[in-house]
Amino acid sequence: MRVDPLAVLSEAAGYDDPERWWEDVIEHRGTGGAEAFTAVAEAMEALRAEYGHGGHEDDAVREAHMRLRLREARREFGDEVAVVCGAWHVPALGERTTATADRKLLKGLPKVKTEISWVPWTHRRLARHSGYGAGITSPGWYDHLFHAPDRPVERWLTKVAGLLRDEDFGVSSAHVIEAVRLAETLAAMRGRPLAGLAETLDAVRAVMCDGSDVPIALVRDRLVVGDILGEVPESAPAVPLQRDLTRTQRSLRLKPEALERELELDLRKETDAGRSRLLHRLRLLGVDWGTPAVSRGSTGTFRETWRLRWEPELAVRVAEAGVWGTTVLSAATAKAETEARSAKGLAEVTELAERCLLAGLSAALPVVMRSLADRAALDADVGHLAQALPALVRSVRYGDVRGTDTAALGEVAVGLAERILVGLPPACVGLDADGAAEMRRHMEAVHRAIALLSETETTGTEAGTRPHTQPHTRAHTQTDISTADMSTAETRSAESRAADGLRARWAAMLRNLAGRDGAPATPGLIRGRAARLLLDDGQLAEDEAARLMGLALSPGTQPPEAASWIEGFIGGGAGGGMLLVHDERLLGLVDRWLISVPAEAFTDVLPLLRRTFSAYDTGVRRTLGELVRRGPVADGSTGAGGQGAPAAPGFGPGLDTDRAAAVVPTVRLLLGLDPVPHANDTMEAAR
Template identity: 70%
Template sequence: MTGPLLLGVRHHGPGSARAVRAALEAARPRAVLVEGPPEGDALLGLAADEAMRPPVALLAHVVDDPARSAFWPMAEFSPEWVALRWGLEHGAQVRFIDLPASHSLAVESAEEEGGPRVDPLGSLAEAAGYDDPERWWEDVVEHRDAAADPRAPFAALGEAMAVLREAYGDGGHAVDLVREAYMRTQMRSAVREFGDQVAVVCGAWHVPALAGKFTAAADRALLKGLPKVKTELTWVPWTHRRLARRSGYGAGIDSPGWYGHLFSAPDRPVERWMTKVAGLLRAEDRQVSSAHVIEAVRLAGTLAAMRGRPLPGLAETTDAVRAVMCEGSDVPLGLIRERLVVGEALGEVPDAAPAVPLQRDLVRTQRGLRLKPEALERELELDLRKETDAGRSRLLHRLRLLGIGWGEPAQSRSTGTFRESWRLRWEPELSVRVAEAGVWGTTVSGAATAKAESDAAGATALGAITSLAELCLLAELPDALPVVMRALADRAALDTDVAHLAQALPALARTLRYGDVRGTTTAGLAEVAAGLAERICVGLPPACAGLDGDGAAEMRTHLDAVHAAMGLLPDPDRLRERWCGVLGRLASRDTVPGLIRGRAVRLLLDDGRIAGEDAARHMGLALSPGTPPADAAAWIEGFVGGGGMLLVHDERLLGLVDGWLTSVAPDAFTDVLPLLRRTFAAYEAGVRRTLGELVRRGPGVRTGPGDAGVPGFGAGLDAARADAVLPLVALLLGRHGSRDLCRSDSFA
C-alpha cells in the first residue's frame, strides 16, 4: 500500500461488500477505519461474538433524553459489517471514525439549509442513461466479474464522486463537511500510528473529501465549539423490513432480502432465487412445479438479454415469476415481496451487550414466557385460564402502559372473557422506547406501576382515568390500582358532564368483568361504577335535549355503550330496570333529536321491553306528515342503523318506512336521501337485496298461500321444516335421543 486505501461503498450494497472483502484480502492493512460513531469502539469486540447475528444496529441515545437517538444499521451484506468482521478475524486495529454521537445528537434534527439535495447514485445512473438507480447499480457493481481487480470499482466510484462534489459541493448536506473534517483527523491519527497500512471504509460520497488536500488547522477550526451531550451506545437487533426504509444516515434500500440472497448465494443466484420463490408459493398451496422454475429462469435470462443487461436482476426475475409462476397475477407478488424481496430477518445480539436494567428484565421475562420477538407480524391467541398465557397477557398490557407497542389487542374469535387476541411485531425502534421507559424503574412491573401512578396524578379527563384503571387491572398492577382508584373517585365526584360520565362507564364495566376472570379485587371500582350509572340515569334525558346533528351522533354512541355496560354492573336487574325507564323517556320526548329517540326505541325493542306494536306506534308518530323530513330520516337512522334484519322480518315496520319515503315531497327528498343512503349502505349485501325484493313486491303483500313471494319467508311457521332441525339442536344441547325435543311446539 502506498497511502491510506479509500474504499468508497454503497451502504448495504452486496457488491460493495464483496469488493471490500476482496480488497482487504489483497491489501492486508494493519488498521481498518469504518464510518460510524467512535463511542462504538468499545463494543466492536461483540461483532465477533457467535451470538451476534445481523441485521443489527448500533444504537446511540442521549442519557437524559432517550428519545433523541440514532441508529447505524448493518446487515450481513453491509460493507461496514464485512470490514469489521475481517479486521477482527485478522487481528487488525478496527475503529469507527465518523463524528461522535455526542456531537451529532446535540445538533438539531433538521439539517442546515444548503444547496439542492443530491442523490449520488441517481445522478450517476441518469448520466449513464438509466432511469432506475437500482438497475444501474446492479449492472455496474452487482454483476461485475468477481475475479477482476478488487480496487477497480472503488477507483471508478471515487472519480465519479469527485466530479459530483465539484458540481454540487456538499450536495445540500452541510453537516457532512463537519463529519468529513472529523474523519480526516481520525485518518491522520491512524496514519501516524500504522503508516500507510490503513484502509478506510466509508460512503462513496465522502471519498473526495478524504482524499483531498485539507490542513489539520482548517479541520480543527470546523470542529471547534461543537455542542455536546452525554450519550450511551449499544447493539440492538434490526430487521430487513427496517432496512427497506430510509433511516439512520439515509441508507435505505428497496430489496434487502434480494441483496442478502445475492451476497450469500455461492453460485447460480437466479436459479437459487427461483427455487426460493417456488418453495414459498408451494407453502401457500399454489401449484408450482420444477418445470415452472426452469421456465422462469429461462425467461429471466431472455428478458435480461433483450434489455441489454449483463445478467438478470430483480426486475427480470420478478417479471418472469409473474408470467410463469403467478399466471400473470400481481396478487402473489405482494407475498413474494414481503417474505423474500424485503425479507423477515430479525437480528440477535449477545447478552453481553450493554443494556438498561429494564431491557434485561424484559428479555428475562420474554424467555420465561417463551414469547420471542419476531419481525413478522403474527397473531397470538391467549387463554387466560392458563398460567403462561396469563403471564403473557400481563406483560403485553404492561408494555402498552409504558408506551412500548410490541403487541396490539385484536378482535378475538371468542366472545369469552378468558380469551385475548394480539397482533405482535417487534420493531427496532422499540429498543428506544425501552430505554425511555427505563426512567420509571428497573423491572417491567415496577416501571409500569410507577408510570400508572404518575399518569393518574396528572390525568384531568375522567375517561382517561377509567381507561387507565382498566389497563392497570389487565396488567395486574395491584400497587398502582389504589392510587388510580382514588384519582378516579375524586374526578368522578367533580365531573358533571353527562357525556364524560357516559364515556367513562363502559371502561369501568369492562374492568369489573375482567376482574371476575383474573381474580382481581374490584370492590372499589364497583361502587364508583354504580355511582356513575345512577348519575347518568338522572342527567341523560336533559343532556339529550336540543342537540345538533353532530352532538346527537356522539350521544348515540354513548347511548349504545352505556346500554351494553348496564348489564355488567353490580345489581344489574335494578340498574337495567331504571335504565329502561330512561330509554322510555328519551323515546317519547319531542325535544330529543330523532336519532336519539329512534335508537332508544330500538334498544327497548331488542331487550323485549316493548312489543312490536309499540315500536310500530313510535315509528308511525315519528314518520307522521307533521314531522320534518330530516328529523324523520334521523329517527329511521337511529332505529334501524347497524342492521337491517329487523325490517326484513317485520314487514309492518318496513311498510311504514316505505310509505313515509314515498310521501316525502320532492324538494325535501334530496335532503333526506343522504341520511337514508348512509343508513342502508351499512347493511350486508344479502340484507339489502332482500329488502329490495320486499319493497318491489310491496311490504305486506302475499303472492300465494303461505308464501311471502321471497324465498325463505312465509306467512307463518312451517312445522315440518322446523321439526327437521330439532335432532341437531338436541345433539348440540347434549340431549340427543330425548323425546322432549321431537316436536317444534316443545319450544313454544
C-alpha cells in the same frame, strides 16, 4: 444541491437506475476484494474533485472526527485497521492532515453526554422506502447474491417458487426452468452480463404469476425486501430496561421477530397471562410490539389475540422509556401514575384505569382511582360521564377475569351510572340533529355498560367467594368459609342488588324518554332509540311498541320528526330490518305512514329514510321489498308470512316444520347439546 455519487456514476455510464448499474458493474462482474474497494475509492475521489462537498456541508466536521478516531485506533492496534463508512468519505480519510487541524474544526461544538446501545436491524428497515437515508430498495436480493455460492439466478427463482407454493400458487419445477431461461434471455437482449432483479421479476410475472402483479407484490415484500432480523451479542451495551425486557421475553418464551405473526392467548393459563401483561405494559410505554386484534372462534374475555412484529425503532423507544424505570413493571407503573395526575378529562382516566388492569399494574391503581374519583365528582357533563362509563365497566369485568380486586372501580362505576341516570333526560331536550345523534350514541354505550355491569356483579356473586382460588381438598368442607370470605360475599351480594336496581331504574328512564312527545321536545331519534332498546331487552311489549310507533307516525307529527323516530327505532343495520321482516304490524305502520306523507314533505323525509334503510344488508332490503310488494293481508297489516298471507316468491304462507326440523341436529351440534333421538322430538324442537 446534494449529490448522489452512485447516481452520477450510473448516469455517466448510461444507466438511469443506480441499483442496476451497481449490479452490472460490481455484483455481476464478480468484482470483489481489494480491487472493488480500490475502484470505488478512485471513483469517489474523482467525484469529490468535481463536486467538492457535494452539498454535504457538515461532512468536513464529521470527517475530521473520523480521522481523529482513526489515529487513535492506529496507535492502539497498528496500521491493520478496517474502517466501515460510506464510500463518499474514503478520499477524506486518506487526506494528509494534522491532528491539530482536525481538532480546530471540532473546536466550539457543544458537548452532549450520550450512551451507546446496539439494536438489531432488519432488512425492511434497510429498504429505502422506510426512510433510512443510506438504504437500498432490495436488501433481500443483495443478501441472496452475497450468500449464493454459485448459480444465483437459479437459486433465487427456486426460492421464489417455494414462497409461491407456500401461498398455494400452482408452481412446479417446469415453471422454474422456464423462468430461468426467460430471465437469461431478457438479460442478453438488454445487454446485461447476468440476469438481475428486474429480469428475474419479469420472468416470475410472466411464467409463474400469469402476468398478475398481486403475487409479485408478495415476492417483493417477502424476498426482495425480506424480514430478516439481526442479532446483538450479550456483551453489547444496553439500557437496564432493555435487559429486563430481554429477560422477560425469554422467561415467557416470547421471541421478537421481524415477520408479523398472530398470537392467541388464553388468560386462564399463567404463561399466556404473563404475555398479555407484558404486551399491555409495553403499549402503555409507547412500545407497540403487539397490536390487539379481534379473537377468532371465541368471544370470551379470557381470550386475547395479538399481532406481533418487532421493528428496530422499538429498541429506540425502549431506550427512551428507560427514564420511567429500570424494569418494565416499574417503568409502566411510574408512567401510569404520571398520566393519571396530568390527565385533563374523565374519559382519559377511565381508559387509563382499564389499561392498568390489563397490564396488571396494581401499584398504580390507587393513584389512578384517586384521580378518577376527583374528576368524576367535578364533571357534570352527561356526555363526558357517558364516555367514561363503558371503559370503567370493562375494567370491572376484566378484573373479574384476571383475578384483580375491582371493588373500588365497581363503586365508582355505579356512582357514574347513577349520575347519568339523573342527568340524561334533561340533556336530551332541545337538541339539534347532530346533538341528537351524538346523544343516541352515548345512550347506547351506557345501556350496554349498565347491562354488562349487572351481568358482571351477578356472575361474581354466583361464582362464590373464591372465583380464582384453588379447589378445596377433601379435608375441607363448606363450613370452612372464613369471616373474610363471608364479608366478601355480602359485599358482592350488595353490589349485585345495587346493579340490578340500577338496571330497573335505567329501564324506567328509557320508558320515560320513549313516551315523551310533548314539550319540552325530545328529538324523535332519542325517543325511537329508547323504545327500541326496551323492546330488545324484553322490557317493552310488542303491542306497546306498535302503539308508540303509531303515535310517532300519526298525522299530527311533522314528517321529518316521524322519519327521525323511525331512524332511532329501526336504524342501526340489519337488526332493525329483521325486526320489520318479522313484525307485520310495525312494517304495516311504516308502510301506511310513508304512503300518507304529502308530496311537498317527501323530499325532506327521503334522506332520513334512505340513510336508515341503506344500512340494512342486501338480503334484508330485498325481503322487505317482497313483503311490501305482496301488500297487506286480510287484517290490514302487511303480510310477513302469517297463515292468512298470500304466497309470494321466496315466502311461504306459514312455518314449514319439515324444513325447520332439518337444521335442528346441526344447531344442537353447534351448541354442544345432545342429539335429538326421535323424529317427533326434532319436530317439537323446530316448533
